[in-house]
Every structure is written in structure tokens, then in C-alpha cells.
Amino acid sequence: MALAADNSSFNLQPFKIDLTGGIPRSNALANNTRLPETALYPDVGQNKGIEVDFLRELRNDWVESFDWETQQTELNQFASTLSFLSFIVLDMPQIRFDQYTAVIEGQTVHFVHEKSEEPDASPLILLHGWPGSFQEFAPVIKPLAQTGWGTSNNNFGKNVSYHVVVPSLPGFVFSSAPPVNWTITDTARIFNTLMTEVLGYPTYAVHGTDWVVGYLLYSSFNTTVRAAHFVFIPFTPPTAQGIAANNITLSAVQNVTEHRDVAWLGPGFSYFTEATTKPNDIGLALYDSPVGQLAWIAGKLKLWSDPRAGTAPSVLNSTAILTSVSLYYLTDSFLSSTWIYAQNPNVFNPVYSKAQTDAPMFFSLFEYTIALWPQEYVAQVGNLVSYNVHDFGGHFAGLDNPPALIEDIREMGLYFEA
Template identity: 50%
Template sequence: MWSSSALILSLCFLSEAASRVTSSVKPLKINLSERVPHMLDLVHRTHLPPAELSAAKSSYNTTLSSGLPLSTLKSLRKEWITSFKWELEQESINQYHHFTTKVEGQDIHFIQEPSQDPNAVPIILLHGWPGSFLEMLPLIDLLTLKEPAVKESHPTSFNVVLPSLPGFGLSTPAPDGWTTSDTARILNTLMTKVLGYQTYAVHGTDWGCAVAYELYGQFNTTVRAAHLNFLPFVPPNLEQLAALNITLSGAEVDEEKRSLDWQGAGSGYFAEQTTKPNTIGLALYDNPIGQLTWIAEKFILWSDPRRGSGPSVLTDNEILRVVSLYYLTHSFVSSVYIYAQNPGGFATKYTKAKTDAPLLYTSFNYNVGFWPKALVEEVGNLVYYKFQEFGGHFPALDNPPALAADISMIGKYWHH
């Protein structure tokens, strides 16, 4: 991490920059430990069915089409009670440098980790739902080149800024009528007026890709490169691909099938959170097992089936860490409102961003949305498109080395 002198210089810089916009940047040490006993007490006292319903034992259960299996939930619950240690996770999270600042009345939590390279590219990393800032942590050392072995394969280093989106984690809930455009605006203020970056790059996934795409198109003088692995447009169906004369390769056929399966049988949560966020939010507000069931299903179903092995760090412990953060910060209900406040956040009509900045895209094999290269070319100045065989919807956890390598390609096209 930082040396003490680098941290002092950075804090001085942050304070000076913050004063220019009548904002204050405050160092933050995360401490949610006092809420943990109540959470674990509820986990321990929650009753689960003694056996799976016969209808849930069908072959559909092998793909989680009927939902999270009872056996998986019981295994996660047992690990939560017996071996998961929030204090150790919190200590690990606090190795990074956390701050809070207020922009347009919103308290924004963010991590800032600089590279030692004076020519490092500033970049903001944007998570989605049910992710959090935790999702992007494996990228930090890879992008700042604090891991010596990475320097040979990654010629570009980055000054990393990693915020919690409004309503997520330690950022305050978004007010009524708040959209991804509003989030893009305040994050551009964070990067330019608070942190003092004249230009920067952005990476986004899930709802973070919607914010990233807004930044890419609407703030085109400051955002000079973008990398995405998801698009804020509804994935195409087979008829649309045929109408566009787009022919898919063998691997792309599999990706398209997974995308169509998700749209048909895997998006019920999307309808619920878009139309009735308060119902699901209040139902699970003080229910850690409920939040675990709702969130773990997405992490397991949307990720590479080899999760937790090879390059993947998406273990059961990681899922428990994410759910614990949601519960301990009381942010589950506020997080799902991003769907209701952005009912058209994933557009059906494809449009092109008004920018000449380079757009880079990575298609991960097990993602729930699939966009072939020809479609990605329609939405921005596409200069790089890569297929990654290992990984899914959470590539910063599924395959952090591959994602970091693709993001680092920004350096090839970076011009201030």
C-alpha cells in the first residue's frame, strides 16, 4: 500500500482540491463490528425447511433454474456461523485507503489507491448490483502495478478510484428521482473537482456500465477512455442478430443461448426490483438469511461454474463477505432502488455515444448478457474487443488477471 509520506501528500492534495469545491474529503476506517453479533444471532436462529420440496428436486435444479438449492443455502449458512470472520475481512478491507466526501448533498464513499508511476492513468471502477466496492478490490494491485510480476505483462499503470454507488454500502441512499445520469455527474465532479484529475478513464459492469457509459458520452472532454464488460442496452435476440446480418461463432452461440436463457428465466428479480423495490427491500431488510438467498443465487448462477478455482476468487467466503456488507450497512433496500429509478436504464434502442474516446470491451463466456463485436461498434469508438473463455458476470472476481490485462490495454490508446 502507500508509504506514510505518500499518504500525507495525497491527503494534503485531497484537502486542497476539496476546499476548491466547498467539499471535504475525510479518511475513513470501516468499523461495522458492533452489528455483527445481531447479524449472526439472526443467522443462527433462522429456521430452514428440513428437506427440499419435491418440485425443487427436478433436473432444473442443476442449473439453479428453480432458484437456490436448499443444500447450497444450508452450506453457506453453516460457513457463515462456523468459519466466517467479519473482523478478519474488515481488517483486509481496511488495508486500502478509504475516504468519504459530499457532492451535491450526497455522501460518497470511495477508495483511492495511486500508482508510483508519474505517468499513471487515472481510472474509476464502477460496480453494479448485487455487487459493491468489494467486487473490484482484486483489481487494485493489478492496475496500480503493486504486484511486481504484473509489470512485465501490463505496461500501463493506473491511479485507481473505486466508489460505492449511491445507495450501496457506505454511500448514502439516492434521493427520489435519482438516475444513473445523476450518478455520472457527481462522480465526474469527484474525479475532476475533488480529486483534481483533468482527464481519466472508466471501467464499469452491470449498473456500473450504465454510469460508465453516461460518463463516456456526456463527459467526453474529461473521460478519455472506457472499458466495459456489459452494455446499458438490452442484449439482442436471434431475430435482431439475423436482421443485422450478424453471424455468430461457436463460442458466441453458447454466449447468446445463456443470454436468452437469462432474459427468459433468470430476470424475475429485475421485474420485482424495478416495479416493487420497497416490498422486496423491506421483506429482507433485517433478514440476513433472506439477503443471502436472494444475492447468493445471482453470484452462483451468473458466474463461471468453475468459480473459486483457477483465477477465480469468487468463493463462498466472498459471497458471505458481500452479503455481510449489505446487511451491516443497511443498504439492501436502498440498493435495489437503482432499478426502480432507472426503468429504462438498459435501453432497447441502440445509440452511439457522442465521443471520439476509445472504447474497449471484454466479453466473458459466462456473462448473463452477450453483445457481439458488431453491436458494440454501434455504441462507441470501439478499438478493442476480446473474448475471455473463463469468467462470467463478475469478472473482477471471476478472472481478475484477465480483466486487469484487458483494462490495461487502455494505455495503448490513451491520449490526454
């Protein structure tokens, strides 16, 4: 079992979610929030922002039927019923927990740690983005910790399992807000410390989403990160003209993604500009408004996901959306999460360059995600082994298409070498 030599120096503590006390207030505020009876311009669709009918339906579900206690219990029980997932903390009784906090460089870092029963399982860190949290990976954590058959494009396979670690980004939900000059490079550094020093994994694999902390780990910590899987990379997505100029022919799925890319990098980029330039304006305006946060976050969750969201294999239904927003509102972290944009205004690099590592890299494209990087572009930034295209799913793969994400991450396990 991996343990740091002296993790008492990181004040490692078991953690349990207990946000019930905020529910009466959030329900009262949501219930008393007025919304227009009808849409002002009913025919513009969600491209101009969240639709009032959709928002009202979510608000009513939140107040009348959403059961936070049930969701909180589920988030607290990723592994509590499975004895093999015990994690022994030095100087503590042998109590089974699966969530912790540690203090690294003065930052309180919350994380899930779900251990496999397989002694030779590979360590894996899953990294969420905005507007996500560790909850984004709830459907995939336990399956990845269990033994499953991984199959590559070369049609060979073996049993794969992972020790799964899912931290909350600084300033998100239960992780403390960082200093004003904190960047995602700093986040990558403390997450590497989490894996190697706090948890004692000399090497590990990475799955990265937006905010590309995973790619920074892959490119900067080449002795510890020995495999990486991405759905998002920190390079400016190519234009349709650039793709054509490079004689790249897009598949039918990629054509859909390319249209989504154009919409996101055009009018859909307004949220990015607002958060980058005036994080306090939006953060404070919605700080004590559960329905305001619901409108801001749920609009992105819906727009950036597969239009079939909520139908199998997607689990991105109203309950998942309300759980996500509840975590932001009840932890008072909407404002601090928004600051990640102002702290990292130049996240996209227009010049493609290859990471200085020999570790294998994997990429998955889900049809309705918000940015397109064809295989030829992804191959320029790492040691690309596999580029998988899925005709179901969107930006939040862990909720949009959990089975496909699990399969792709298991494929990475075939190539992981400690």
C-alpha cells in the same frame, strides 16, 4: 499528486470500515433462521432460484467459520502497507489512508483511492453494479495500481499503471441513499465531480459494469473521460433472430453467452421486475434477515457466474460471497440498493446510437456473463478499439476472472491520452 483546488468544500474525510458491532446480531439471526431439511422439488436446479442445500451450506459457513474481522481488515488494507500510496488531504496530517468519503451535491460518496508509484500513471475509475460493491474489485485494485505490461491486439505494448478510484454507488454500502428521483445520470455527474474536482484529475479512464454509469460517463463527459472499458452497455441485447438477420456468426463462447442471455432476459428477469415495481416489498421483507439477503444475493452471484466459480482464476468462493452479503446487511443498504431499479426502469435503449466522443472504447465478453452484445453491435455505440472474448468468467469479472480483466484494462492504458 492530484488534489482539488479546495476539496475542503467536499468535506473529504479518511474512512475506515468498522462493522464489527453488527456481527453478534447477524450471527444470531442467521443461526436461528429455519430452513427446510430437504428441497421441496430437488430436481429443478438453480434456474428456479437458489438451491436450499447451497443456501444451508453458506448459512452454516457464515455462522460457524466465516471470519468477518479478517475480511474487514483486508478491505481496510488495500494499500496501507505500501508507502507510495499515501494521499495527502488538505488541512489534514500526512496520514496514509486509501478509503474516503466526500459530500457531493448533498450525497455522501464512499470511495477507494489507490495511487500508483508512477508519476505518469493514468487515473481510472472502476464502477460496480448490483449486487456488487467496491469489494467486487478487491482482486484487481492493487495490480492495476502497480506497473504492468500492457499488450494490444496489434502486438505492441508498454508499461501501464493507474491511480485507481473505486466509488460505492449511491445507496450502496457506505454511500448515502439518494433522493427518490435520483437516476444513474445523476450518479455519473457526481462521479465526474469526484474525479475532476475532489481528486483533481482533469481527465481519466473508466471501467463500467452493469447499471452502466460508466457508459454514461463515456457518452456525456467527453472532455474528461478519455478512454473506457466495458463489460455491459445500456442497449437492449440483440435477439438470436436479429443476430442471424445481420449475418453475424457467433463463436462457440458467444453461443454459450447467447443461451445465458435468453435465460436472463426471460425467467431470469423476474428479480428485475420485482425491484423495479415493488422495491419496498423485497427490500423491507429482507431488511433484517441476513439469510434472506443471502438467498437473494448469493443466488444471483452463483447463477450469473462461471459454473467453475471458486476454481482458479476465479476467486468467487464462499468467503467472497459472504463478504459481499455482509457488507449489504451490516450497512443496512439492501433496501436502498434495490431502489436503483425503481429509479431507473428504462435502462436499456432499443435504439443503438454512437456516443458523441472521440475517446477509444474497449469491451470484454466473459463466456458465462448474462447478456450478449456481439462485436458488430458494440461497435455501433462507441469508438471500439478492442473486443476481447474470454472462455472463463461470468458477470462479475473482477471476481470471476481477475487476470483477464487486469490484462484488458491495461490494454486500455496503451490508448489513454490525457
